Amino acid sequence: MSKTIKWEYSPAPEGTDHIKLKKQYELFIDGKFVAPNSGNYFKTINPSNEKMIAKVAEADKTDVDKAVKSAKNAYEKVWSKMPAKERGKYIFRIARLLQERAREFSVIETMDGGKPIRESRDVDVPLAAAHFFYHAGWADKLEYAFPGRKANPLGVVGQIIPWNFPLLMAAWKLAPALATGNTVVLKPAETTPLTAMKLAEIIQEADLPPGVVNIVTGAGKTGQAIVNHANIKKIAFTGSTDVGKYIMKAVAGSGKKYTLELGGKAANIIFEDAAIDQAVEGIIDAIFFNQGHVCCAGSRLYVQEGISDEVISKLRNRMETLIVGDPLDKNTDIGAINSKMQLKKIESYVKMGTKEGGSIFQSSCSLPNKGFWHAPTIFTDVSQSNRIVQEEIFGPVLAIQTFRTVDEVIAKANNSPYGLSGGVWTDKGSKIFKVTKDIRAGVIWANTFNKFDPASPFGGYKESGVGSEGGIEGLSGYVDLG
Ligand code: NAI
Numbered sequence: 001m002s003k004t005i006k007w008e009y010s011p012a013p014e015g016t017d018h019i020k021l022k023k024q025y026e027l028f029i030d031g032k033f034v035a036p037n038s039g040n041y042f043k044t045i046n047p048s049n050e051k052m053i054a055k056v057a058e059a060d061k062t063d064v065d066k067a068v069k070s071a072k073n074a075y076e077k078v079w080s081k082m083p084a085k086e087r088g089k090y091i092f093r094i095a096r097l098l099q100e101r102a103r104e105f106s107v108i109e110t111m112d113g114g115k116p117i118r119e120s121r122d123v124d125v126p127l128a129a130a131h132f133f134y135h136a137g138w139a140d141k142l143e144y145a146f147p148g149r150k151a152n153p154l155g156v157v158g159q160i161i162p163w164n165f166p167l168l169m170a171a172w173k174l175a176p177a178l179a180t181g182n183t184v185v186l187k188p189a190e191t192t193p194l195t196a197m198k199l200a201e202i203i204q205e206a207d208l209p210p211g212v213v214n215i216v217t218g219a220g221k222t223g224q225a226i227v228n229h230a231n232i233k234k235i236a237f238t239g240s241t242d243v244g245k246y247i248m249k250a251v252a253g254s255g256k257k258y259t260l261e262l263g264g265k266a267a268n269i270i271f272e273d274a275a276i277d278q279a280v281e282g283i284i285d286a287i288f289f290n291q292g293h294v295c296c297a298g299s300r301l302y303v304q305e306g307i308s309d310e311v312i313s314k315l316r317n318r319m320e321t322l323i324v325g326d327p328l329d330k331n332t333d334i335g336a337i338n339s340k341m342q343l344k345k346i347e348s349y350v351k352m353g354t355k356e357g358g359s360i361f362q363s364s365c366s367l368p369n370k371g372f373w374h375a376p377t378i379f380t381d382v383s384q385s386n387r388i389v390q391e392e393i394f395g396p397v398l399a400i401q402t403f404r405t406v407d408e409v410i411a412k413a414n415n416s417p418y419g420l421s422g423g424v425w426t427d428k429g430s431k432i433f434k435v436t437k438d439i440r441a442g443v444i445w446a447n448t449f450n451k452f453d454p455a456s457p458f459g460g461y462k463e464s465g466v467g468s469e470g471g472i473e474g475l476s477g478y479v480d481l482g
């Protein structure tokens with residue numbers, strides 16, 4: 001077994017003196033920040049130290065109705081009448097302002113959600129800006145996206161997003177909706193509303209006509225008020241499969257369109273002929289990136305039998321070098337779990353995994369006393385029927401199995417209610433083509449993982465969702481083609 005080398009790093013925390021946060025956030029309706037009808041506010045905390053960051057308005061039915069009215073009015077009077085190239089300029093302006101404030105947004109994203117600053121700085125914020133840039137370009141070129149067809153906007157769209165990529169999901173939702181001429185009521189998740197509210201400030205600064213984007217905060221009830229509102233033409237949702245099913249039932253027969261991006265249980269497959277060190281790095285990234293709070297996380301690993309000892313030993317060694325701790329520290333690899341509820345869920349799955357007979361290995365890192373933390377964890381000696389192999393954990397927990405043949409691993413990978421993503425590591429192009437063709441998943445990476453681009457569509461099969469986001473496919477979810 002190779003020896004693990006551990007380096008000691010001095011703390012390198014990112015500064016927080018440059019960020020501007022209010023003590024209390026209101027609802028963003030009709031271009032203005034307004035108090036909620038109920039007068040109620042909830043707290044958003046920093047999950048790495050459990051300290052309150054700000055109070056946030058709780059929108060009820062009346063507030064949602066106000067937001068929808070404002071969006072409808074903006075749609076009918078302004079946004080649908082505006083030349084497409086003018087729409088594009090507004091979206092471009094949002095992208096530019098976001099880029100200018102990238103550092104502030106990264107720090108706030110990390111404080112509110114717990115993810116390492118390195119990720120919010122290098123992934124979340126730049127990708128969010130890239131989505132606005134990309135879609136700004138489409139606004140006046142829809143006739144090329146849909147040749148020979150007329151792309152008509154839908155009207156007011158309702159968008160509900162989760163806490164794992166708060167700003168990025170807001171960008172995934174807003175940019176294509178605006179580019180295609182729709183107006184929006186967006187609801188961020190209740191544990192991570194702050195970057196959406198900062199985005200509202202940018203939207204105001206970009207002079208977007210009032211009502212084109214409305215942002216309402218709150219939990220499930222606020223989401224339900226959006227889903228059930230009669231004047232909303234489409235629901236775009238990212239989150240749990242349970243809520244996705246609720247939305248499908250709620251909109252059935254209403255004529256509302258919907259796109260749902262739900263859970264996943266991605267198979268990451270490593271063949272004997274793979275470049276093993278690179279693959280180990282990729283496996284680590286696939287499951288421990290963002291504390292495993294990723295719908296496309298590579299949470300099932302299938303290793304070909306001949307290399308399983310080597311791969312598992314290398315994985316353990318690499319896990320020991322991962323730095324778990326202060327999300328604002330630039331050296332941190334693994335930050336805080338987003339909420340107490342999510343931590344409990346992860347812990348209960350880890351207990352279950354041991355009970356089901358799995359062998360557990362956790363890195364020996366020490367976890368901070370305050371806040372919500374979970375050590376990187378792997379399970380071996382598990383089988384296909386175990387719940388930790390079948391169900392989405394949404395945390396830094398990897399279930400490892402071995403396989404002998406290509407057909408066997410394809411069958412195992414497909415034995416899942418989900419079909420969002422997957423990974424394959426091999427030196428042989430032919431194997432890549434065979435595996436990617438036969439696995440029922442929306443996105444499959446080969447010799448890499450977690451690569452995103454606004455131009456490539458992302459979406460799942462089976463219980464992973466309906467429709468795609470990104471690229472022309474993503475645009476098509478926001479138009480009626482004439
Ligand atoms: P969730 O699905 O409850 O939350 C996602 C969003 O939906 C939030 O904005 C929430 O306020 C809203 N919401 C909740 N109930 C609603 C309802 N009845 N109608 C309309 N909107 C509603 O997810 P939650 O409870 O935060 O996480 C539970 C599990 O879901 C996680 O452990 C994970 O497995 C999965 N999940 C998957 C995500 C993905 O990206 N696919 C993202 C977040 C969670």
Ligand code: MG
Pocket residue numbers: 044045046047111112113191192193
């Ligand atoms: Mg928070």
